[in-house]
Amino acid sequence: MKILVTAKRVTDPYSKIVLKPDRSGIQTDNVEFKMNPFCEIAVEEALRLVDAAGGGEIIVVAVGDEEATKEVRTALAMGADRGYLIEADESKLDSDIVARLLVALVAKESPDLVMLGKQAIDGDNNQVAQLTAEYLGWPQATFAYKVELTDGGKGAKVQREVDGGVETVQVSLPAVVTTDLRLNEPRYASLPGIMKAKKKPLETLTPADLGVDTALKVETVGFEPPPSRAAGVKVKTVDELIEKLATEAKAI
Amino acid sequence: MADILVLAEQQLGKLAKASLHAIGAAKILAEKTGGTFEIAVAGQGVAGVAAQLAGFGAAGVVALEHDALAQYTAQAYAQAFGNYAKASGARFVVTAATSIGKDCAPRIAARLGAGMAADIISIEGAAGALVYRRPMWAGNVIAHVKVNTPTVVVSVRPTDFPAAEATGTASLVQSQAASVDAGSLRMQYVGLEKVESSRPSLTDASVVVSGGRGLKEPANFALVEKLADTLGGAVGASRAVVDSGWVPNDWQVGQTGKVVAPKLYIAVGISGAIQHLAGMKGSRTIVAINKDADAPIFQVADYGLVADLFGVVPELTDKLAARKG
Ligand SMILES: Cc1cc2nc3c(=O)[nH]c(=O)nc-3n(C[C@H](O)[C@H](O)[C@H](O)COP(=O)(O)OP(=O)(O)OC[C@H]3O[C@@H](n4cnc5c(N)ncnc54)[C@H](O)[C@@H]3O)c2cc1C
Numbered sequence: 112m113k114i115l116v117t118a119k120r121v122t123d124p125y126s127k128i129v130l131k132p133d134r135s136g137i138q139t140d141n142v143e144f145k146m147n148p149f150c151e152i153a154v155e156e157a158l159r160l161v162d163a164a165g166g167g168e169i170i171v172v173a174v175g176d177e178e179a180t181k182e183v184r185t186a187l188a189m190g191a192d193r194g195y196l197i198e199a200d201e202s203k204l205d206s207d208i209v210a211r212l213l214v215a216l217v218a219k220e221s222p223d224l225v226m227l228g229k230q231a232i233d234g235d236n237n238q239v240a241q242l243t244a245e246y247l248g249w250p251q252a253t254f255a256y257k258v259e260l261t262d263g264g265k266g267a268k269v270q271r272e273v274d275g276g277v278e279t280v281q282v283s284l285p286a287v288v289t290t291d292l293r294l295n296e297p298r299y300a301s302l303p304g305i306m307k308a309k310k311k312p313l314e315t316l317t318p319a320d321l322g323v324d325t326a327l328k329v330e331t332v333g334f335e336p337p338p339s340r341a342a343g344v345k346v347k348t349v350d351e352l353i354e355k356l357a358t359e360a361k362a363i
Numbered sequence: 364m365a366d367i368l369v370l371a372e373q374q375l376g377k378l379a380k381a382s383l384h385a386i387g388a389a390k391i392l393a394e395k396t397g398g399t400f401e402i403a404v405a406g407q408g409v410a411g412v413a414a415q416l417a418g419f420g421a422a423g424v425v426a427l428e429h430d431a432l433a434q435y436t437a438q439a440y441a442q443a444f445g446n447y448a449k450a451s452g453a454r455f456v457v458t459a460a461t462s463i464g465k466d467c468a469p470r471i472a473a474r475l476g477a478g479m480a481a482d483i484i485s486i487e488g489a490a491g492a493l494v495y496r497r498p499m500w501a502g503n504v505i506a507h508v509k510v511n512t513p514t515v516v517v518s519v520r521p522t523d524f525p526a527a528e529a530t531g532t533a534s535l536v537q538s539q540a541a542s543v544d545a546g547s548l549r550m551q552y553v554g555l556e557k558v559e560s561s562r563p564s565l566t567d568a569s570v571v572v573s574g575g576r577g578l579k580e581p582a583n584f585a586l587v588e589k590l591a592d593t594l595g596g597a598v599g600a601s602r603a604v605v606d607s608g609w610v611p612n613d614w615q616v617g618q619t620g621k622v623v624a625p626k627l628y629i630a631v632g633i634s635g636a637i638q639h640l641a642g643m644k645g646s647r648t649i650v651a652i653n654k655d656a657d658a659p660i661f662q663v664a665d666y667g668l669v670a671d672l673f674g675v676v677p678e679l680t681d682k683l684a685a686r687k688g
Contacts, residue, residue: 124638126586129501138503149619178662206469207478230619235499241437241469241535250550251437253466256612268553272612273462274566274621275374279553280436286549289667295604312378326511328478332494333507345656349678352650355666360648362627363572363593363683 112167112264114157115213117224118186119147120179121233127234134334136202146182149228152290154186155297156258157226168192170220174209175201180313187308188300194313197321205329206234208318210242215321217247222285223264229254229289244287251287252280255294367392367400368453370444370471371413374435374462378404380567381459381561386419386527388486388519389457396490401425401451402534405443405541407433413536418529427541434552439543440467445474446542453514460518468518471581478510484523501618521566522624522645558611563597565614569626570596573643574604574614577632577653577672581609586672587631590680593687599623599643601633617642632672635660652676 122128131138146154154171161167171186173179173196183194197212217225230237244251245246252258252269256277259268264284271278272291282288289305300308318325346352356363369389372379386417389400399422403547404412406428413426431439440463448456448471456471458464460482472479480495484505488494493511495517499506565571571595576585584604591598599616600609616623618641633639635651635658643649644663651664654671661667668675 122500125638126502128500129505137500205478206481207472210473232618233500235497235501235618237465238469238472238479238481241466242473244437245441245470245473245511248547250548251466251470253461273555274613275564276555276557276613277484278555278609281551281553283549291612292602293612328510328512329480330511331506332508332509334683335496335500335505335507337502337505340649340663340665342651342662343667345661345667345669349668349675349682352666352668352679353682356648356650357686360665361629362648363686 112161112164112224113220114161114167114224114226115216115220116150116153116157116169116171116186116191117171117227118154118171118182119228119231120144120173120175120182121147121231124148124232130334130336136334140183144178146185147231149229149232149290149299152292152294153226153294154191154226155295156290158190159295160224160258160260163260170195170222172197172213172216174199174204174212174282178191183313184308185300187311187313188304189298189306193311195342196313196315198315198317199325202323203327205327206236206238207242207328208323209239210246211323212318212321213239213243214246215323224284225287227287227289229291238288240289247287249286250282252282253289254291255288255296256291258288329363365401365451366396366398366453367455367457368448368451369400369402369411370456370458370464371402371416372459372461373403373404373406373502375625376409376411378412379459380413380466380526381461381521383526384521384524385457385459385519388517388524390527391486391524392455392457395486395493401453403427403444403447405432405440410538413538417528417533417536419534420529420530420532421534424534424536426536426538429541429543431543431545431548432541435463436548436550437467437470437550438548438550441470441474442543443541445471448475450501450542456514457517458518459521460594461521464518468516472516474575475514475516477516478512478513479516480508481518482520483517484520498641499635502644503637520622522622527682559611562591563595565597565616565621565623567597568597570594570624571599571625571646572596572629572631573599573633574631575601575602575633576603578604584609587674588632590676593680593683594627596625601639625647630664631676632658633660634658635663
């Protein structure tokens with residue numbers, strides 16, 4: 112079982128994100144960066160699937176600036192075998208470019224599965240996996256809640272979190288899978304894992320190395336702060352709450 | 364044909380309400396671009412759904428029929444819609460950002476060589492220079508994006524676009540065989556474990572009562588459900604309680620769950636993490652019940668009640684029930 116898994120570098124989900132005064136982007140002083148939580152779940156699932164399959168190889172990839180090497184190393188410390196950093200200026204990427212970079216890497220590596228987080232918690236685009244799957248002509252199972260290999264590792268049965276419940280699909284491999292929150296609890300990298308990760312192969316490539324055109328299909332041309340809600344009032348009793356809801360808010 | 368193609372969703376012959384909001388967005392787009400829109404629905408035996416879509420002012424409604432579309436799968440639906448969009452010459456493809464829309468719209472974009480703006484909340488600017496507004500970082504930032512390709516795919520956040528209303532005029536409704544290469548499909552639908560509920564659905568309800576970890580244990584979630592039922596509302600939850608398995612996954616409100624915007628949202632024992640706020644701060648009136656006066660949920664609440672939920676929630680439920688008589 113050979114799995115290609117992504118490890119995007121994003122802002123810490125618990126950091127407070129605010130725009131710079133000139134609105135050119137977000138303030139990054141005092142903001143921590145780490146692996147996208149959904150990618151952590153993808154790395155964990157890849158490790159479990161390779162175990163379940165009785166062996167294999169996990170290749171981790173991050174697309175971003177040099178700093179994103181850290182996320183590749185984190186995945187290697189969790190147990191992935193090899194890594195790629197595809198070096199690119201984060202502000203000059205869109206989902207489509209990232210998808211085509213992954214397609215090029217798939218051509219090079221021929222994995223059985225490509226696993227990604229269902230969305231990155233910075234851009235919230237939720238597109239890369241589906242674009243990648245279509246470019247490859249592969250089946251996909253997004254928002255995975257449970258993944259089981261079937262047919263001696265030639266297929267996978269995936270339960271997916273969808274509107275209205277949990278759906279099950281059967282895909283034949285190779286396929287693309289994206290992970291939802293409840294698929295697993297990612298492990299922490301152990302100290303020996305971190306030591307070992309330093310020696311694992313990590314190759315840096317550029318989009319040009321992979322022959323990928325980086326013209327943007329989707330371009331961010333500006334930012335604004337979200338509308339703020341006017342501060343409300345505190346009520347002291349249930350009766351006062353009902354009174355306000357009935358007469359002021361006309362909500363009941 | 365029309366320059367805007369709206370994808371309508373159906374399940375077992377029932378039209379998804381979110382699709383009415385996608386049609387609402389298409390109407391806005393049509394006004395801005397001076398164009399017309401067409402609605403496509405895919406499935407097997409969906410002429411009835413197509414007929415339901417006849418009254419919304421579309422230039423046409425098309426039912427794309429194929430055995431392989433009997434149940435939704437990403438590969439087959441992307442082929443059916445993508446191939447139809449290409450053949451019809453549509454320049455815009457519009458879908459709702461539901462779990463199906465999120466799953467298949469990017470695949471359609473890939474087939475069309477189109478750029479896609481995901482989960483947009485408004486369409487700005489004039490024809491030729493359209494700008495789409497969309498939340499990023501759990502709604503902490505609103506980005507303005509432009510799509511540089513001749514064909515554009517957008518998924519729209521249903522809470523931010525008006526549901527289309529029937530106009531009275533009847534569109535021409537047609538059925539045709541969908542273009543699907545059945546031999547290329549390598550995935551099958553197996554089944555759906557449906558969350559059965561007699562309550563209104565979370566995304567359509569005018570009242571939503573959500574519970575969080577403050578409820579302490581699963582059995583106490585009944586307090587939230589009873590309050591919701593008294594108000595005829597839906598029940599939501601924070602991620603913390605969904606992860607703990609107290610309630611179905613489908614109830615999660617937030618950045619990575621559902622986005623809701625009811626007339627009244629009541630948060631019970633929820634701290635108000637940014638990921639939760641991302642899914643509910645568009646609600647018209649927000650009530651927070653929390654014993655911690657400094658909980659961030661109070662920063663977005665119109666009415667905050669600092670109290671032990673175990674005392675005030677039953678009291679609120681009883682008094683509201685008594686008011687109803
Ligand atoms: C990648 C990622 C995605 C996420 N997506 C989502 C999402 O979509 N939706 C979401 O909700 N969260 C999401 N989260 C989780 C989020 O960060 C919070 O952890 C979660 O919302 C907390 O849930 P809570 O408010 O129920 O629990 P807590 O934060 O533990 O809050 C419990 C609250 O209950 C109050 N309380 C306790 N006892 C009582 C009492 N007796 N009476 C009254 N009040 C009481 C406490 O004061 C506290 O404020 C996500 C996190 C990550 C990292």
